[in-house]
Amino acid sequence: MKFPKKYFNLIYSLLMSVIMGLMMAAVLTAILTGIGGDFVMRWLKAFIQVWPVAFPILLLLAPFVKKLTPDLTEP
Secondary structure, eight states: OOOOGGGHHHHHHHHHHHHHHHHHHHHHHHHHHOSOTTHHHHHHHHHHHHHHHHHHHHHHHHHHHHHHHHHHSOO
16 A cells, blocks of 8 residues: 655654654663563553654654755765
8 A cells, every 4th residue: 555645754754753763762761771571561651652752853854854965965
């Protein structure tokens, strides 16, 4: 199933926020509370708390970053 191109930024932001949110929540949960018996539950709780913040931030900033990146890289 493919979505129309007009939803590219929305889908990109959704996928990136889930991936980054899961990774950052895992790293910070491990650093701050350690990897113990209930690590997965603490990790998922942290993700549920950060994802609602990560998604709109990425949704707003992704277009700007996509426009800025070519200016910072060689052709």
